[in-house]
Amino acid sequence: MMITLTEEYIDSVAPNASAVKNGWGLVKKKKFEKLHQSGDQMLLFGECTGSGKKPYITSVDFINKEQPTYRCTCPSRQFPCKHALGLLYAYIDGQAFTEADIPKDVIEKREKMIKRAEKKQAEAVVPKKKKVNKAALRKKLQAQLEGLEMIETLLHNLVRGGLGAIDAKTLKQVEAAAKEAGNHYLKELQHALRELVQLWKAKLPEEQLYGRAIHEIQRLSVICKKGKSHLENRLNDEELTLDTTTSIEEWIGHTWQLAELRELGKVKYDVKLVQLSYASYQNDARKEFVDEGIWLSLQDQHLYYTRQYRPFRAAKQLKQEDSTCSVLHTDEFVIYPSEGNARVRWETSKLEELSEETYLCIQQAAKHSLSDVVKHVKNQLKQPLADKHPLALIAYDKIGKVNEKWILEDQQGERLTLADEDGDTIPLLTLLRADQLSNQVLLVQFHHNLQSNELTAKPLSLITHEQIIRFK
Known part of the structure; x- marks a missing residue:
């Protein structure tokens, strides 16, 4: 075949795990009566016995390698259906596909696809720039500004009243404010307010609850302040220019479109x-x-x-x-x-396929100085808009236990504590071989413990010269 089919690829196009199971089930139960392949080696098609009197006619067309076309006469709403998946599984299972002429209806559909693609390409030569309704946009920006002021007032009231005084009634007020934030086009801040409420619903220990709540309120206050300043600048700008360097636009409700990002x-x-x-x-x-x-x-x-x-x-x-x-x-x-x-x-x-060169590239991308990584992470954590759990790829000299704690050590002797709040990756370190615990690369996600002020890292994957070992 002119393309390479693998089980992983077929699994990746399946709509869910049940479709994968059912597709293989058709192959194992020998439900396919006829299996064919076109002379150009770009079309697989066949007939599969179903619940009806007539078999289902199914095909997978790879004339467009990037986006194969799946067709089937069955009534399923899943796409691709189990019959199309079964056809592909039958192919990689080594079942015999006899060469046959491309069905007339497929030829006609191919011709229509080509015409549509040509039309789309012709329209893309001179892309139409989306016209912005500045009056409507100004109205939206003003609504966002009012929403930020509303959230800012709420946060001030929470701090003024004291976190210890927050009760069920107060949490309902925060939830109502979150709902209102949606009316002001502040979707991300709406989620953030709901996450604040979730801290109380999680029934955390008081010290942990108040520490995290104070941190979140401070973060939201800074976002509101920065957001208000940004919106005021946009409203004073005749072109209403977007900020393309930080995540402030997403925080205050902008949804980036692919075409928009390409243009930028x-x-x-x-x-x-x-x-x-x-x-x-x-x-x-x-x-x-x-x-x-x-x-x-x-x-x-x-x-x-x-x-x-x-x-x-x-x-x-x-x-x-x-x-x-x-x-x-x-x-x-x-x-x-x-x-x-x-x-x-x-x-x-x-x-x-992964190759030796791939693993070498991953090894070369890892940072060898733990102190440089920690410095960079700390600088990122100081930015209120940045991700609270930075990532890093670290080359380590060894990993082991010190005083019952897992420690990563680099070649300079610098150490980093490995920890995991969820407890789903640290226990897996005990399953690693001795050679995997030295001179390899670890993907980690950093966490700043607000109570102890300790910076720890959660191990996500270990990369050797020949494999990627995922802990999640």
Whole structure:
């Protein structure tokens, strides 16, 4: 075949784990009556026995390698359906695909696809610049400014009344303010206020609760202050210019569009990335599931985030982002404005196998001076808009236990305490071999303990010269 199919690739296009299981089930139960491959080796098609009298006709067309087309006559709303997935699994399972002419309906659909692509390309030659309704935008900015003033007043009242006086009635007032923040287009601050309420709902010990609450209130106060100053400057600017250097726009409600970021030059081309860590978790304050990947760019050796947000109410309709253990190659990816490890997105990509060169690139990207890393992290934590849990890729001399604590030590003898509030990665260190605990590379996520003022790091992945060991 002119493309390389792998089980990982097929799993990655499946809408969910059930579809993967059911696709393989069709293969194992020998439900495919006919299996064909076109002469140009770009089309797989066949017939699969279903619940109806007639078999389902399914196909996968790779005429566009970046975006294969999945077709099936079954009534399933899943995309691709289990029959299309089963067709691909049958192919990698080594089942016989006889050569056959491309069906007439597929030829016709290919022709329509080509015409649509040509039309789209012609329209893209001279892209239309989106016209901004400045009057409407000014009205929105004014509403955001009023919302920031409302939140600022709320925060002042909380501090004036004392954290010890916060009760159920006060928390309801904060929740009401969070709802009102949404009416003022302040979505991120809406989430932040709900997270503040969650601190009390979590029933934390008083010292921990008040320490974290004070930190969050201070952070929100600074964001409100910076946001008000920024909005006032925009309202006084005839062009209503956006801030493209920090995350303040996102904090006060702006949703960056890919086309917008491209126009601002926030884009890199022909990029290869390796996913070093992945997690999918529930965020009750946002009322969303978050799929988060941590990636290393093999070109600029920077660490990046990808985040997909899936609202609780739409979780069944949105496919969970997949983890990958391959090199991801994209022609273009865009970078969101930020103060630390930036969030990135891309539209199309292809997977390539990890090689010795890949592991070498990861090793070379690691920082060898722990003191330099800690200095950089501390500077980032001083910025109120920056991520509270910075990432770093550290080359260590050894990892071991000192006084019952796990310690990472670099070649200069500098030490860093490894810790994990959730307790889901530290226990895994005991499973590592002796050779893995020395002269390797560790991906960590820093945490600043507000009570002890200690800076610790949570291990996420260990990278050797031949493998990536993920702790999550």
